[in-house]
Amino acid sequence: MIFCRTRRTVVRSFEEKDLETVYEWIRSPQILAPGAPARYSMEQYREMFARDGFQKGVRKRYVIELETGAIVGEVSHFDFFQGAAVPAVYEIGILIGEMSARGKGIATEVQCALVDTLFTATDANRIQAFTHVENPAEQRALEKCDMTREGRLRQMVRVDDTFRDWFAYSILRREWEKSPAYLPTAPWRKQAE
Numbered sequence: 001m002i003f004c005r006t007r008r009t010v011v012r013s014f015e016e017k018d019l020e021t022v023y024e025w026i027r028s029p030q031i032l033a034p035g036a037p038a039r040y041s042m043e044q045y046r047e048m049f050a051r052d053g054f055q056k057g058v059r060k061r062y063v064i065e066l067e068t069g070a071i072v073g074e075v076s077h078f079d080f081f082q083g084a085a086v087p088a089v090y091e092i093g094i095l096i097g098e099m100s101a102r103g104k105g106i107a108t109e110v111q112c113a114l115v116d117t118l119f120t121a122t123d124a125n126r127i128q129a130f131t132h133v134e135n136p137a138e139q140r141a142l143e144k145c146d147m148t149r150e151g152r153l154r155q156m157v158r159v160d161d162t163f164r165d166w167f168a169y170s171i172l173r174r175e176w177e178k179s180p181a182y183l184p185t186a187p188w189r190k191q192a193e
């Protein structure tokens with residue numbers, strides 16, 4: 001299933017062949033930095049995929065594929081209130097696991113597309129994202145998607161025995177509707193051929 005397309009990528013559901021590559025990424029402290037590596041084994045990861053292809057659980061997961069067919073990262077979204085609030089609040093997350101694909105605007109491109117697709121396909125009024133305060137690249141990417149930094153969440157997670165603060169970001173539907181970042185001509189969009 002294709003979740004969305006961007007100028008240079010297709011964001012599609014996981015296939016069996018993606019699992020080893022993505023698992024290597026989510027187990028690597030260097031790639032995740034400053035995040036904490038997944039605590040499940042490859043076997044458990046395979047079982048999680050076999051259950052529903054990462055499509056029916058709390059968090060829906062997709063891979064980011066380039067035109068070459070290579071995958072360079074994964075993205076996810078989930079309903080923050082699990083159906084208990086209407087309209088839903090969606091949270092998004094991203095990992096560009098292929099290091100050679102970083103610094104080329106892919107995280108910006110894909111996260112803008114995620115926001116745009118979620119607002120278009122659902123009745124969400126708010127989309128949010130969190131990131132470590134020591135992660136200027138993600139902060140910049142979210143800001144380029146016109147998300148607003150709302151505040152600092154103190155000691156949100158522990159990484160390497162140190163508690164880390166996060167920044168909270170969001171964009172509201174009324175902001176998305178008026179934002180230049182989401183114009184039909186926005187650079188992240190795949191233009192019709």
Ligand SMILES: CC(C)(COP(=O)(O)OP(=O)(O)OC[C@H]1O[C@@H](n2cnc3c(N)ncnc32)[C@H](O)[C@@H]1OP(=O)(O)O)[C@@H](O)C(=O)NCCC(=O)NCCS
Nearest residue numbers: 032094095096102103104105106107108136137138140141
């Ligand atoms: C954060 C991450 C997603 C960024 O991916 P990316 O594709 O390299 O990001 P982009 O190329 O879209 O860059 C976004 C912006 O950050 C800037 N940037 C990159 N590294 C930076 C740094 N160390 N300091 C400041 N800005 C930086 C880029 O220049 C770009 O801004 P610009 O377009 O104005 O030049 C990637 O590094 C990653 O996967 N990190 C590990 C997981 C993670 O942090 N996920 C985020 C949620 S916690």
